[in-house]
Amino acid sequence: MTTIDLPQAENGLHGMLTVPGDKSISHRSIMLGAISHGTTVVDHFLSSDDCLHTIAAFKALGVEINIDEDQVTIEGKGGFQNFTKPNQPLDMGNSGTSTRLLLGLLANQPFDIEMFGDDSLSKRPLKRVIDPLTAMGAKVTATADNFLPLTLHANDELVGIDYKIPVASAQVKSALIWAGLQANNNSHLTEKLVTRDHTEQMIRQFGGRVKQAGLDIEVEPQSDFQSQHITVPGDISSAAFFIVAAICVPNSQVTLKQVGLNPTRIGILTALDKMGAKYEITNRSNTAEAIGDLTIRSQNIHALNLGAEDIPALVDELPLVALAATQATGTTIISGAEELRVKETDRIKTVTAELKKFGAKIEERPDGFVIEGKTQLHSPDVAVDSHGDHRIGMMLAIANLIAAGAGKLENAEAINVSYPEFWQDLDQLR
Known part of the structure; x- marks a missing residue:
């Protein structure tokens, strides 16, 4: 202390x-860069503890990431299915954004992934993400109260979902968008209230498609994203x-x-x-x-x-x-x-x-x-x-x-x- x-x-x-740089956008730039084709360059990246935990997680998944002051370069894996199994649990630190978004992004991997966090993060609710992801076919084992630590189990199929998100949370929405991109059919999400839309904006910036109309979001399966040069x-x-x-x-x-x-x-x-x-x-x-x-x-x-x-x-x-x-x-x-x-x-x-x-x-x-x-x-x-x-x-x-x-x-x-x-x-x- x-x-x-x-x-x-x-x-x-x-x-x-x-x-x-914006924390939410910094997190997402690493995630989109990791699944894209080519080298993504991110300027004015926020090198805070939270964002560095996102970088460390993707490095553990086999993504080459380099940091030079406030510029980060990410060598993309060209899709969701090209990561390598980490040799130890992923440390989320205090980052709720890292945890919730990665639950969706990594929900369809051919190997188990363990996650843990600090004392504070381990008291923050994950049921709001785990329940809809489970309905999509994800396999998650967490504590009895759906907190960290948890294990995302190997999975080979996600299905689309028609889901009304019960809380106004961009993190929950983003996790379901990540999973929806990997599903075998479209997903339709309805927000309780409009929340920050950085995930949707960045997917489009990297060449993807997400349809929005008021509180409604349509996600179609896709994985062909192209690297970008981003200034946060x-x-x-x-x-x-x-x-x-x-x-x-x-x-x-x-x-x-x-x-x-x-x-x-x-x-x-x-x-x-x-x-x-x-x-x-x-x-x-x-x-x-x-x-x-x-x-x-x-x-x-x-x-x-x-x-x-x-x-x-x-x-x-x-x-x-x-x-x-x-x-x-x-x-x-x-x-x-x-x-x-x-x-x-x-x-x-x-x-x-x-x-x-x-x-x-x-x-x-x-x-x-x-x-x-x-x-x-x-x-x-x-x-x-x-x-x-x-x-x-x-x-x-x-x-x-x-x-x-x-x-x-x-x-x-x-x-x-x-x-x-x-x-x-x-x-x-x-």
Whole structure:
């Protein structure tokens, strides 16, 4: 466990920053590159703990992958069936994305594959993926409660599925898309709510076909993907920490370069719109994924209400929305966010407990929060704690800036899961 002194920003935050590559897209670039023909080159790759576990898994499956700073090259296997049996269990670390997506991608291999993860990941639910994959013909042995560790057993056939996904989860959807690409007939998936569509976008970028119409997705069997040269956009989930900091820390102005603006991911901007926040987007570009530069300044904001339909597009940013709400005029209500309870921590419980240390007036609800705004945050008398959750750790660092305090953060190493350069980038703006 690492405990650090949290930085302050006495004169606000100022400057220009390029945030690391999008975590979701970085994961998927390795997966598509591994099953494609030829050499895929990925620039601005996020070399975080989670993404490195995805790379290690594919290396164990016989894929040649090379890393040179933030550029990754993948020598594709030319299909789903050309991997080699790993000589040891695959270590998923803390990565739910790696685990759930690989369950679908590897569901039709001619050999057994074992997977395990750290203590936190081993408490995150997999039944939501295992059940539909089993209906497609996958063979999985997991713990009694469908947690890691597990074994994907050798399999020679997957069948298409007509399935209504009961949770709004891009990870579940993506796992079923991977399996559907390998099935012997089409699959039809219906989402509960629209979730991030990076898997669908990247399949098309690599020459594949996935049909989408509202909540409906049609997946036809295919395996002929062609290598690509990809530049990963900046991760809006990482940018969100500096967006909220710039709004809430007085005398701030920050520009974030080439941030991903995929419409299924910009829920944080939509939420800030509802709070009355103003920002500028310049240098827009629409390639495989929309990108642009974001400039944000300190300003007054007001409360908002968020419901279940809002959650999928900003599920990772909700702790930050809760923090921003402490500084907004009025009372904010967030509901329909019970998915937060099965993240790296129970984020509803953890956000409530940790923000209360700063003096926040926040109430835990079964599916969200009630937050009274315009609260003067103060430096905590005790250390705040990430509880091993990267996004909680970074949110608490921003809360400390707003509080203008001299707090301490326990379990600070968790931030490496998604943003190893967070402290250096924060220092660049102070």
